[in-house]
Amino acid sequence: MEKFQTLISTAVPLPIEDVDTDQIIPARFLKATTREGFGENLFRDWRFGPDGAPRAEFVLNNPLYSGSILVAGRNFGCGSSREHAAWSITDYGFRVVVSSFFADIFRGNALNNGLLPVQVSDVFLHAIFSEIETNPRASFKADLEAQSFTIVSTGQAEHFDIDPYKRMCLLNGYDDIDFLLSMKDEIAAFEAERSRKAGFVHTL
């Protein structure tokens, strides 16, 4: 996994609530068997019309906005567990998603792919949207070490929470699987002990 430490970037605003993973990447694009290339279909049906022509009104098609930070309304990433949602966001080029609330599975998938979910208060989210509206080239700083998100022009900042373990993984680029693989002896011992106590739970 790619490390994440600090990022300063402009941001793309998507002030819509309850953005579900079917919008992030529609099911018909889940037929690939690799992790690459999902970015071109990120927000496919909001971004392109049925004829494949870009919808000018959608923010990703507006040349005013760019950057590695996506800022979205509350309950971002609800619905399907598809990790393809996180893959499509990172493949497109985002490294940070800011919202005032994240769905659980999406948050986990993001963290497993080096994509930082920054959960801020509703008030601060509103301030971020206002800043981008005033100046689409406004910069923001996501600092994982300090667990802070800053509106650079005003210096206004907010602390964000993240599991200490996931923070350590992201800062160093560690995957969960490396940790779990190092635990195999303990896992086998757990199985042996449990099967001695209640074998029926195990058997298929």
Added chain:
Amino acid sequence: MSKTLFDKIWDAHVVSQAEGGIDVLYIDRHFIHEVTSPQAFDGLRQRSIPVFRPGQTVATADHNVPTRNQHLPISEALSRFQVQKLSENCAEFGLELYGLGHPYQGIVHVIGPELGITRPGMTIVCGDSHTSTHGAFGCIAFGIGTSQVEQVLATQCLLQKKPKRMRITVDGELQPGVLSKDIILYIISKLTASGGTGHFVEYAGSAIRALSMEARMTICNMSIEMGARGGLIAPDETAFAYIRGREFAPQGEAFDKAVEYWRSLYSDEGALFDTEYHFRAEDIEPMVTYGTNPGMGIGISQAIPLAPESGSAQTFEKSLAYMGLRPGEHLAGKTVNYVFIGSCTNSRIEDLRIVAGYVRGRKKADNVHAMIVPGSRQVAAQAKAEGLDAIFREAGFDFREPGCSACLGMNEDKIPQGEYCVSTSNRNFEGRQGPGARTILASPLMAAATAIAGRIVDVRESLNGPINN
């Protein structure tokens, strides 16, 4: 100390605790399907590691399979390749596969319970958010991403932070014509699409106790639609009777011994929940959704709210514009040309019996295309043995072969742009059933009644007997 059902099962599966209060959680059962597993197998190959416990993973093909002519090669190239890839991966890593044509093939959340693979007290995961379905048996079951599928294949464990506990109690008796689907749509409409986030939900109360296993699965299935990681119900005689005699269930003495343990799986008196809700079954009427998330639901006698009860006006307006509906409008009377009965929410044999009971001797309206997609080959076989397929055909319904089908439109089963579909599935997201499709979630009875009338109706006005589940 008093413990919740959830804590009893979770604590029994903690191998150890990692830094920052994250648990190494042991997973008893892992289901995989063609869409969310290929990249996980690639990960194993890159690391040159085997599947740690191949006997604890079961695979099936369900998400993108056609629902007609399953004996023929899949015509759509990408779907065919993905299903083929699953077969190759299962062969290479030594996993059991109930692929197309296998008598056990079906929607992953339908086949686990019907084969007796899903049992009380287990931890169960799958790369699919509706894994919560299995919680109906008193298990901790939840959806995971593909990186986690790889972790479970490699180590049979996941790193998980323990969620909070919520209890939702529904007491009382349901009105005739109100099904478990209405209970869960009602609950989600009260809690919103994010009201359960961070929690694992236990459903309790006399109205839940009275439900069949199929009906309980419908409720647990949609836990994710209010953001919860999963939902579960304490196992009881109804659950034990359902499991007894199934293909992979313990048999004879082993079954009795298992039941003895399963009887210990309930929330102790005085066990503490982080959040509690209480609802009355009598307050629930047949439900329909009007918006683009499952929290946007109303009783059939009610009008679409004039303003959002939670959330922003902008999102509410965008949602109604997509649906072609207006604030204050009633859904009853609305012409609907598509009806879909199926999905991991409502495609089990009991759902099909309920639909057959309603449509027997009736004919679908001319304007409607009504599709019924059974949850598994076993469900399809049972329906045929009971003559339900003949009832569906006579009523003009299109009875298909098993798969996820028009719930998410990964195969050919899509609802056309701009059309309304009354659907027994679980998500009314924009484009979920096909680009531009407008989904109205409802119970199998409401879907059947819509198909017969050609418009949305209150099924309670045309019941031919007291139907409940």
